[in-house]
Amino acid sequence: MRSIIIEDEKPAARRLQRMVTEIDQAPVAVLHNVNDSIEYLKNNDHPDLIFLDIQLSDGLSFEIFDHVEVSSSIIFTTAYDEYALQAFKLNSIDYLLKPIDEEELKAAMDKFSSRFRESEKTTTTVQQLDLESIARLLQNPVDKQYKKRFTARVGEHIKLFPVDEVQLFYSENKGTYLNIENGRNYLIDSKLEALEDELEPQKFYRISRQAIVNVDAIQDIVAYTNSRLQVKIKSFDEFKLIVSRERVKDFKNWINR
Template structure:
């Protein structure tokens, strides 16, 4: 099985390559831009599987498919949320949210190996895809959440939530009043329910609300540390793979 990675952040590409090597999958090539990928695909036999970042340094990776007909299977590595990805009519096996979790990667690879891997023609509506990425679909996001407190249900408005976080296999929200509540959901399920202008997933463990950020400071290994107005139970670190998207989100 031939595998390549298309990712503009070289540390992220190297980390993904190491994770794949642990799964006994050798990456033959790593490409870092739309232009480089187009030239490579025009001159080389196409791989069985592509790990594809959506946003590259010189444009959207979908521009590669506009220039070259590719029938490889694709696993997205992306910071974009699930509802947008569902609109991509690609030969996609799965998607992995950055920073990539090794267990989720293993599941995606297993899913690929268990599918019909015969070449298929990609079906893309590039204009729809670009519109989704530049101007996400207008939709209703959750404005309130409920948490069980004893025999009662507590209603919490979305604008009161400083962050959502996972801990000990549970999902919690922390409010501006300094209270934490256990939710009957997961961070993955929240992905399509949170207003992306207000909430950002800074790591596998945390979503933060931009209206409750008190300070942002530099942290080790090119990461950032987020301080909220009230929540202080755990350090909130923006993973290195998400720093660039986090900065764009702040703007």
């Protein structure tokens, strides 16, 4: 099976690439935006299967199909909740909710194999789907419910923290903490991986394996060694907040949204 991944979040793309490789074989390409995907599909044989994120850094992925007649089967990968997704689950297209579960990924790939690999291949084009209706739905999706508050145990008490008061979340010594403006840090019962899907992506960004920052809390951004960036946040001095080099471009796009 020949597949490609179209996913603008590079950590998510790498994780999906690894998972797909473990189940079948490595994707032949990993693309990160609409424009690169159009160029690739215009100039290369189309794969059997595309793992397609819906919202890319330069627009909705459905824009690809305005420029290229795609003959590949598609499995959507998205952060939209299942109620919105079921409204446009059409024909034999599958979807996977982020963060992607390995068992669900394997089941989706098995479904693809049983329908398209074991019999004489019948082309199912994207044009058979009502992509305009899907795109309209995604421009006005069912509201995704992001976390509004967090709790932390302080002695015998449980303290509530509205998400807007959190400057950043970080991991240290196998624990996950939230930091507020007065410089206090509180241990919470979450992992950064889970928080990525629970936080409003326009407001919070994971700059590294160790930290997720609130855009409203950023006081300064300065150049750092090896083409990286350092983010400075008021009253936080546990460690330097460094945007890893592989995330710098995405980070710049995020702060300019």
